[in-house]
Amino acid sequence: MILVDENTTFIVQGITGREAVNLTRECLDYGRGAKIVGGVTPGRRGRDVHGVPVFDTVAQAVEDHGAPIDGSVVTVPPAFTKDAVFEALDNAIKLVVIVTERIPRGDVAQMVELARERDARIIGPNCLGIIVPDVIKMGGIGGPARDAAKSYSPGPVGVISRSGGMTTEMSSTLTAAGLGQSTAVSIGGDAIIGSSYAELMPLFEADPQTEAIVIYTEPGGRMEAELARWVTENDSRLPIVAFMAGRFMDEMPGMSFGHAGTIVEGKEDTATEKIARLAEAGIVVAEEISQIPGIVAEKIAARAAAAS
Amino acid sequence: MRFFEYESRAIVAKAGIPVTKHGLAKSALEAREIAEEIAGPVVIKSQVLTGGRMKAGGVQFAETPDEAAGHAERVLELEIGGHMPRGVLVDSRAAVKHEYYAGVVWDGIRKLPVMLFSDMGGIDIEEVAEQHPDHVARGHFSTLRPFSDWQAKQLIASLGITGSTLNRLTPVLAKLARLFLQYDMTLAEINPLSELEGGAIVALDAHMDMENEARPRQQALLRELGVGDEETRQAREATPFELAGEEVDAQDHRGVAGNVTEFDGNLGLVIGAGGGSLTLFDAVRAHGGHPANYCEIGGNPSVRKTCGLAKLVLEKPGVERIAVMMSIVSNTRVDIVARGVIKACLELGFDPAEKIAIFRIPGAWEEEGFKILEKYGIDYADRSVSLDEAAKRAVEKIERSSIGQAKPEAEPPHQDAGQDAPRSTP
Numbered sequence: 059m060i061l062v063d064e065n066t067t068f069i070v071q072g073i074t075g076r077e078a079v080n081l082t083r084e085c086l087d088y089g090r091g092a093k094i095v096g097g098v099t100p101g102r103r104g105r106d107v108h109g110v111p112v113f114d115t116v117a118q119a120v121e122d123h124g125a126p127i128d129g130s131v132v133t134v135p136p137a138f139t140k141d142a143v144f145e146a147l148d149n150a151i152k153l154v155v156i157v158t159e160r161i162p163r164g165d166v167a168q169m170v171e172l173a174r175e176r177d178a179r180i181i182g183p184n185c186l187g188i189i190v191p192d193v194i195k196m197g198g199i200g201g202p203a204r205d206a207a208k209s210y211s212p213g214p215v216g217v218i219s220r221s222g223g224m225t226t227e228m229s230s231t232l233t234a235a236g237l238g239q240s241t242a243v244s245i246g247g248d249a250i251i252g253s254s255y256a257e258l259m260p261l262f263e264a265d266p267q268t269e270a271i272v273i274y275t276e277p278g279g280r281m282e283a284e285l286a287r288w289v290t291e292n293d294s295r296l297p298i299v300a301f302m303a304g305r306f307m308d309e310m311p312g313m314s315f316g317h318a319g320t321i322v323e324g325k326e327d328t329a330t331e332k333i334a335r336l337a338e339a340g341i342v343v344a345e346e347i348s349q350i351p352g353i354v355a356e357k358i359a360a361r362a363a364a365a366s
Numbered sequence: 367m368r369f370f371e372y373e374s375r376a377i378v379a380k381a382g383i384p385v386t387k388h389g390l391a392k393s394a395l396e397a398r399e400i401a402e403e404i405a406g407p408v409v410i411k412s413q414v415l416t417g418g419r420m421k422a423g424g425v426q427f428a429e430t431p432d433e434a435a436g437h438a439e440r441v442l443e444l445e446i447g448g449h450m451p452r453g454v455l456v457d458s459r460a461a462v463k464h465e466y467y468a469g470v471v472w473d474g475i476r477k478l479p480v481m482l483f484s485d486m487g488g489i490d491i492e493e494v495a496e497q498h499p500d501h502v503a504r505g506h507f508s509t510l511r512p513f514s515d516w517q518a519k520q521l522i523a524s525l526g527i528t529g530s531t532l533n534r535l536t537p538v539l540a541k542l543a544r545l546f547l548q549y550d551m552t553l554a555e556i557n558p559l560s561e562l563e564g565g566a567i568v569a570l571d572a573h574m575d576m577e578n579e580a581r582p583r584q585q586a587l588l589r590e591l592g593v594g595d596e597e598t599r600q601a602r603e604a605t606p607f608e609l610a611g612e613e614v615d616a617q618d619h620r621g622v623a624g625n626v627t628e629f630d631g632n633l634g635l636v637i638g639a640g641g642g643s644l645t646l647f648d649a650v651r652a653h654g655g656h657p658a659n660y661c662e663i664g665g666n667p668s669v670r671k672t673c674g675l676a677k678l679v680l681e682k683p684g685v686e687r688i689a690v691m692m693s694i695v696s697n698t699r700v701d702i703v704a705r706g707v708i709k710a711c712l713e714l715g716f717d718p719a720e721k722i723a724i725f726r727i728p729g730a731w732e733e734e735g736f737k738i739l740e741k742y743g744i745d746y747a748d749r750s751v752s753l754d755e756a757a758k759r760a761v762e763k764i765e766r767s768s769i770g771q772a773k774p775e776a777e778p779p780h781q782d783a784g785q786d787a788p789r790s791t792p
Contacts (some may be wrong), residue, residue: 077697137583161582162550163472167509186696199633201696201730208749221641223664226729227693230749247640249552250477276644279474303644306651312601315627315660316640318579319474324492325525345652347645348752 059190059199060216060261060268061153061181063321064090068129068153068196069119071142073097077198078133081157083108083214085131087203095123096141103227116149124219129153131187131197139183140165147176155184160317166250173252175333180252184318186244192325198243199332200233209287213238214269215261218255220247220281220317224274228301232272235351240268247286247317254281256288261293262282270360271298271355276334277307278320284333286339297357299350300340306340367576367599372455373591374572376681378556380590381545383538384568387412388457397438400456407459410437415599416447424451427459433682448602454750459569464531465558467491468539470546478506481543483521487558487762501525513543535559535569549587592605607682611661621667621698623675631656633723633764634679634688636672636707638663642693642753649690655764667696672706673713678716680721686767687723692748700727700735708742718749719743723763726756 072078074097085092086108096119097112097274100305105112113119120127130146132139132154139158146154147169154173161183173180181188182253187197187217189211200206209230215264219225222244231244243258245251255273262268276280282300289298302316322328333343342357369377372390381386389400390413390459401408412424419425424446426437438454465487473480484502494768495502507523509511518539522532546554554577560570576584581595598604604612606644622638624730635653637643643662651656659679679688691705692698704725711718725739728749739746748755 062513080773099749105403136579144444160579162577162583163552164509164550164577164580167472168475171510198696219641221639221693223639223643223693223695224641224645226696227642227645230694231752234438234750249475250472254475274641276641281474284475294432301645303641303648305648310601313627315625316644320640320644345753346649346752347552348754 059193060177060258060265061188061195061243062129062194062241064193066128066194066196066254067093067123067351068131069095069127069151070115071116071130071132071146072099072108073110073112073133074099074102075133077157079107080328081131081133081198083088084198084202085195086110086220088092088191088195088200088206092194092196095119114190115144115150118223120278126150127156129196131157133157136161138168143169143247144172144182146184147172147178147185154178154180154252155185155187156180156184156246157187157197158246159184161248163242164251170252172233182246182252183244184248185246185251185273186191186225186308189239189242189244191239197244198222199242206339209233210242211238213240214267214358215239216265216268216271217273218244218258218271219244219317220276220319221272221274224303226274226351228274230348232351232354235355237351237354240265247319249279249319250338251319254287256281258287259285259292259294259296261301262296263292267359268296272350273298273300274356275300276304276316276320277322277329277332278327280327283335286335286341289341291338295361296359299353299357300343301347301350302329302333302337302343367578367581368415368577369574369591370415370452371411371571371573372413372453373593374574375455375569376591377545377549377587378542378569381541383541384566386458386460386568386570388455390453391438391456392442392453393621394435394442397454397456398431398435401428401434404456404458404479406715407423408434409457409459410434410441411457412446413453413455414446414449414451416449419446420651421574425466428721429523442611444465444749448669457570461558461563462560462570463563464561466535466561467557468542468602469553469555469557470543470551471553473506473780478508479509479543479546480504481521481526481539483539485525485527487560499590507543509547513540513547515540518543523749530565531561534561534565538567550584551575552577552643554753562724565628582603597708604689607659607678610678611675614671614678617671617674618668621663621665621671623661623667623671625662626675626678627660629659630684631658632684632686633760634682634685635661636663636676636679636688636690637661638692639695641665642691643672644693645693645753646757649754650761653761654756655757655761658682663692663703664698666702667706668704669706670707672703673709675712676707676710680710687721687764688729688758688774689723689757690725691753691756691760692727693753695727695729697730699731700729701731701738703727704735704738708738723760724756726751732767
């Protein structure tokens with residue numbers, strides 16, 4: 059597993075919002091039960107959400123916990139997100155999952171820059187978070203605990219996806235084929251995100267449980283080219299299988315579909331070009347999601363055979 | 367959202383970057399008046415949100431106000447790339463000594479803004495970068511620390527520029543970098559950035575794109591420029607069908623049932639979520655289907671909203687059936703979407719079992735949803751049927767009914783869910 063484990067402590071910023079209340083319930087119920095040590099909503103100190111104490115500030119939550127807190131799930135409106143993330147980072151939180159969507163890029167860039175200075179990591183924005191099957195989920199990924207349990211199962215596949223829903227769809231397909239997941243990460247659908255495929259690869263590379271990677275990708279941006287370059291430059295032990303959605307968008311430049319970052323602006327960010335780049339780097343691009351488990355199983359078997 | 371050239375010029379001028387004397391004319395008469403005021407040779411430039419103005423004849427040169435009026439009259443009537451101009455920019459023609467390029471864009475990999483500068487201005491920067499890479503300088507800059515003039519100076523000087531040109535260019539580029547961040551631009555470009563015979567540096571053309579997400583906090587600027595909320599400034603104008611989709615989505619604030627895009631096929635799509643819609647749209651086309659529309663459902667919209675979207679799609683001329691499909695949902699409720707689409711069929715007098723080619727939404731509240739679907743005899747599928755397979759089934763049904771055969775009987779409900787509740791068709 060990467061990023062989180064059963065001992066990970068986190069807070070929920072904006073915990074009293076409708077979605078955040080549900081998300082808190084889901085995370086508490088899932089796997090071994092997330093250690094949500096507090097929630098923050100300014101002006102609501104003293105309340106609780108499903109037994110999680112609510113504070114006015116992150117500093118209060120840290121003080122109450124009596125030790126550094128590992129992570130935060132940020133679900134505050136776009137206009138307040140930058141401030142909330144800065145508050146988390148300045149209170150020594152090292153893993154920030156930003157659920158909020160529609161945050162202007164300038165704000166995201168600032169958060170990412172500060173996270174770099176603080177040696178912290180951001181996942182998202184516009185994402186559903188992280189799940190280690192049967193252990194912990196941090197964010198809305200997979201939905202209520204009983205639904206998440208239907209889609210996710212523990213195993214050897216690391217999943218990275220620009221779409222929150224498709225993280226679950228692909229994991230469910232893998233699960234049905236008997237291939238569990240080491241960790242699934244919904245990285246977010248915006249043009250600038252805290253952690254790209256290439257930035258998560260070294261973590262999966264170092265994780266002994268992970269034997270293969272499945273990615274979901276879309277037109278727009280240069281993240282796939284970055285991954286292709288990473289794979290070419292690093293002698294990765296992990297086979298990667300990709301699925302590319304939004305192929306129709308190549309004929310419709312300048313129009314955004316699906317996610318804010320999903321837009322064809324130049325030749326390089328078309329689906330066609332990305333598929334070619336990924337293939338050049340030895341990444342298999344599946345035509346249909348249902349083909350993914352077969353390809354993954356084959357790749358894992360081939361590696362095992364080569365190793366013996 | 368893209369700005370017209372006249373707006374982009376106003377933005378750079380507001381940031382303190384010199385521009386030539388110019389004005390926006392909406393008639394030949396206005397063009398003449400502006401040309402008279404400029405009192406010299408002018409350029410008439412069509413104000414359209416598309417490229418290729420020069421080739422299309424949308425840029426004309428005039429020596430006299432009479433000539434300017436004549437050109438303006440023609441250019442105002444000239445359609446370029448499907449766009450009618452909003453007006454013409456009447457710009458004084460300056461004596462240019464040298465043309466530079468200055469632009470700022472986002473680098474999504476480094477996650478920083480990057481400034482590009484070239485001493486070969488006036489042509490497409492990508493072309494320059496390809497053919498004369500040593501004439502393009504690039505510099506990333508921080509979003510946390512204020513942009514400092516030396517950063518611009520260093521970039522310009524890296525191309526060997528010195529003397530008063532360096533000192534005059536430096537503040538212009540620094541101002542461009544600052545306005546890029548201040549106004550939430552995704553592109554801020556001055557091309558050409560010209561050095562006039564007297565040595566002055568002026569922006570002769572500017573191109574600005576602002577991030578849609580930033581519109582709420584850039585209201586002051588947008589008001590100043592006279593850009594209304596109703597102007598979407600997307601790559602193409604919204605069709606009446608798409609506008610109706612926006613209205614449906616705006617009915618209430620619960621979830622999303624929108625982002626409708628019109629196509630001309632016979633299979634209506636009620637699909638979601640973000641990534642799921644992209645996958646499903648591709649799948650329908652891969653199986654030879656012809657979508658009538660694209661859309662996205664997500665975030666658990668109300669029955670009313672889902673019903674509204676389904677009705678809109680069902681009523682679209684040429685739509686024979688609809689396919690209701692999503693990737694596994696965790697927030698949106700299966701039963702609510704089912705109720706919404708069935709209600710839409712019934713209210714329009716259609717048999718849901720006939721009109722809904724397939725319903726494939728697994729996930730939250732699926733047991734409840736599948737019960738309702740069974741009751742109406744609708745062909746549905748759970749997660750064991752892939753998005754691709756579901757799309758294929760929908761396309762096959764449409765093809766069967768389109769090739770002139772008798773209308774098929776309502777398909778028996780798919781048995782994947784293993785439920786045997788009695789069915790009844792209304």
